Amino acid sequence: EIVMTQSPATLSESPGERATLSCRASQSVSSDLAWYQQKPGQAPRLLIFGASTRATGIPARFSGSGSGTEFTLTISSLQSEDFAVYYCQQYKNWPQTFGQGTKVEIK
Amino acid sequence: EVQLVESGGDLVQPARSLRLSCAASGFTFDDYAMHWVRQAPGKGLEWVSGISWNSVSIGYADSVKGRFTISRDNAKNSVFLQMNSLRAEDTALYYCAKDKYSSPNYYMDVWGKGTTVIVSS
Secondary structure (H helix, E strand, O other): OOOOOEOOOOEOOOOOOOOOEEEEEEEOOOOOOEEEOOOOOOEEEEEEEEEEEOOOOOOEEEEEEEEEEEEEEEEEOOOOHHHHEEEEEEOOOOOOOEOOOOEEEEO | OHHHHHHHHOEEEEOEEEEEEEEEOOOOOOHHHHEEEEOOOOOOEEEEEEOOOOOEEEEEOOOOOEEEEEEEEEHEEEEEEEOOOOOHHHOOEEEEEEEOOOOOOOOEEEEEOOEEEEOOO
């Protein structure tokens, strides 16, 4: 199975700052990568699919990039509601696999 | 409103069985594949199983293969997860999720709130 590795495990940033989250695949997944946001006590929410396409209703401050094995989720200016855990997921091969998550916390 | 509502979670002893259900509404259920994804306490997300719109294509994580069975009833807009031979490591919040497309090979664009399974003696 494809192993997804996210870094860092925790990112401490201040509101208004730029956040950059990384996701690496153990083998190429082309652009078959999604990002999800999960807030405490809530279900995950789809942010990005196809590595760079925002899902419906997702603010433009969220952007995704990368292909192959290296991917990035960027939040251009952190808002209070953005502090959460973010997961990447590859859907190139079965089983779909998730990264272990990056927690974005308030600095 | 697109909605997924899971039910059936419970406290169950090891080696016993449990059946989870997920009721869908607000979209044409039989156009889409469905998944079960779980999250152990304090841990990340783990894909468990997926099923295509017509139940032809089905897949399982290695951790549950041979013990869990996914199924769906398009007439009832529902998907199920039959869990047998439960282990302590199956303890988790189980989410039902809708695939973007009809085959379970893509990403999940709608999630339920989950149902809790605790396996303990």
